[in-house]
Amino acid sequence: MAESKSTPITAELYDYVLRHNPPLDPVLRELVEVTHRDLPGQAGMQSAEEQAPLLAFLVRLTGARHIVEVGTFTGFSALAMAQALPADGRLIACDVSEEWTAYGRKAWAKAGVEARIDLRIAPALDTLRAMPAEPHIDLAYLDADKPNYIPYWEELVPRMNPGGLIVADNVFYHGSVTASAPSAAGAAIQEFNDHVAADVRMETVMLTVADGLTLARRLG
Numbered sequence: 631m632a633e634s635k636s637t638p639i640t641a642e643l644y645d646y647v648l649r650h651n652p653p654l655d656p657v658l659r660e661l662v663e664v665t666h667r668d669l670p671g672q673a674g675m676q677s678a679e680e681q682a683p684l685l686a687f688l689v690r691l692t693g694a695r696h697i698v699e700v701g702t703f704t705g706f707s708a709l710a711m712a713q714a715l716p717a718d719g720r721l722i723a724c725d726v727s728e729e730w731t732a733y734g735r736k737a738w739a740k741a742g743v744e745a746r747i748d749l750r751i752a753p754a755l756d757t758l759r760a761m762p763a764e765p766h767i768d769l770a771y772l773d774a775d776k777p778n779y780i781p782y783w784e785e786l787v788p789r790m791n792p793g794g795l796i797v798a799d800n801v802f803y804h805g806s807v808t809a810s811a812p813s814a815a816g817a818a819i820q821e822f823n824d825h826v827a828a829d830v831r832m833e834t835v836m837l838t839v840a841d842g843l844t845l846a847r848r849l850g
């Protein structure tokens with residue numbers, strides 16, 4: 631087995647990382663607090679705090695103007711990305727829950743970025759299939775139901791502009807990707823990771839960020 635050079639992330643080191651990242655702005659911070667207060671059973675679905683500045687960084691680094699998010703929940707990652715978009719940039723947010731995304735709508739309005747976010751309440755596969763088939767997406771964030779990750783990927787890849795970036799969350803699925811008998815979601819992520827690694831249309835790296843994050847860039 632290869633020897634890891636990764637430093638284990640202790641609670642102290644994690645705090646240290648957060649303290650050396652750009653702080654969450656007050657609306658993002660309030661959204662974290664409100665999600666944990668009102669939805670304690672689901673709050674674990676929210677992207678990790680350090681992913682907000684990372685996603686914003688990637689939006690600015692790529693100069694993205696057209697973003698698609700698959701899996702919005704209470705709107706945390708969508709808000710972080712929308713704030714990094716130029717004023718005429720657009721983010722299509724896909725989710726099935728009116729209840730959870732209502733928190734997002736409120737926060738997006740409070741942050742003044744609601745005009746940049748087009749929330750589509752429907753199964754995300756339907757929303758993706760209704761989009762133009764030609765390349766037009768600069769950045770996609772994949773963070774919804776795990777059994778559909780491969781179908782989402784297959785809808786997204788041909789729609790990505792050359793150099794466009796797909797960011798896929800939870801690619802460790804809490805470590806279960808190395809299990810011999812994983813849960814259905816864990817098995818779906820195992821298959822997704824193999825599928826992505828074999829896709830010659832994309833240049834891909836898997837990062838040890840939070841629950842595992844894959845970055846994939848459209849070639850050509």
Ligand SMILES: C[S@@+](CC[C@H](N)C(=O)[O-])C[C@H]1O[C@@H](n2cnc3c(N)ncnc32)[C@H](O)[C@@H]1O
Nearest residue numbers: 675676677701702703707725726753754774775
């Ligand atoms: C992990 S959460 C997203 C977290 C969000 N990115 C954030 O940072 O707060 C997954 C979301 O996917 C949504 N979802 C599950 N199945 C879906 C489907 N078939 N189509 C669209 N959204 C779906 C759920 O309603 C849930 O809000």
